[in-house]
Amino acid sequence: MDKKNAFIKGLKDGVPICLGYLSVSFTFGMMCTENGLPFWIALLISMTNLTSAGQFAGTALILSGGGYLEIAVTTFIINIRYMLMSLSLSQKAAPDMTTLQRGTLSFVVTDEIFAVAMQEKGLITAAYLAGLGFTPYWGWALGTLFGATATSLLPMALRSALGIAIYGMFIAIIVPPARQVKPVALVIAVSVVLSCILKWVPFFSKLSSGWKIIICAVVASAYAALRYPVDSNDEEAVNP
Numbered sequence: 001m002d003k004k005n006a007f008i009k010g011l012k013d014g015v016p017i018c019l020g021y022l023s024v025s026f027t028f029g030m031m032c033t034e035n036g037l038p039f040w041i042a043l044l045i046s047m048t049n050l051t052s053a054g055q056f057a058g059t060a061l062i063l064s065g066g067g068y069l070e071i072a073v074t075t076f077i078i079n080i081r082y083m084l085m086s087l088s089l090s091q092k093a094a095p096d097m098t099t100l101q102r103g104t105l106s107f108v109v110t111d112e113i114f115a116v117a118m119q120e121k122g123l124i125t126a127a128y129l130a131g132l133g134f135t136p137y138w139g140w141a142l143g144t145l146f147g148a149t150a151t152s153l154l155p156m157a158l159r160s161a162l163g164i165a166i167y168g169m170f171i172a173i174i175v176p177p178a179r180q181v182k183p184v185a186l187v188i189a190v191s192v193v194l195s196c197i198l199k200w201v202p203f204f205s206k207l208s209s210g211w212k213i214i215i216c217a218v219v220a221s222a223y224a225a226l227r228y229p230v231d232s233n234d235e236e237a238v239n240p
Helices: 003-034 039-048 055-064 066-080 081-090 099-108 111-119 127-154 156-162 165-180 182-200 209-227 232-238
Strands: none
Touching: 003 039, 003 055, 003 127, 039 127, 039 232, 055 209, 066 127, 066 232, 081 111, 081 165, 099 127, 111 127, 111 232, 182 209
């Protein structure tokens, strides 16, 4: 497949992701402007940080006056999965993909783009990955712009309903695998219990929301890694 056809195929495969991003980023844009940020700041954040949950958490900490270290560590913990995804995706990259192309295209690696790219048969070319990331990127940016500029036009009831869209997305992400994989359900349960402890126990009341997120994420993931280690034989079976 030549570069043009590969790029067009990537564009088509990215359309469903783009449509999904529109609704979630609309909520992000709305959140920014309702908390006093100008619409262009919301758009700039989305165009330079294609990180979904990390973007929501980081912006929320900024709006609440969180410290630089807290914001940096929180976003690093939340977004560290992208490093693992990029490493895995690099194994499917075509040999002719240059270092510059790999570094540039790594910016558009998200959960959904990674999943679609990994399911693609054969090696991933730079043209295909560029097309695959193009439509979701602009879907995320345009959704943010629409949400940031349309907030003042929406009735309060609708704005309140849209405000919980991000939580609905997270629930939709974690429930299916939790029903099928016991370790995932356990990690969720541990995170919920820890979050409740950090929220309601007076001793932890002085901790900011950012550090609470960090503690929950690190403790829950570390417990799962120790409790359910990946057997090397299983890895070989999955990746012969």
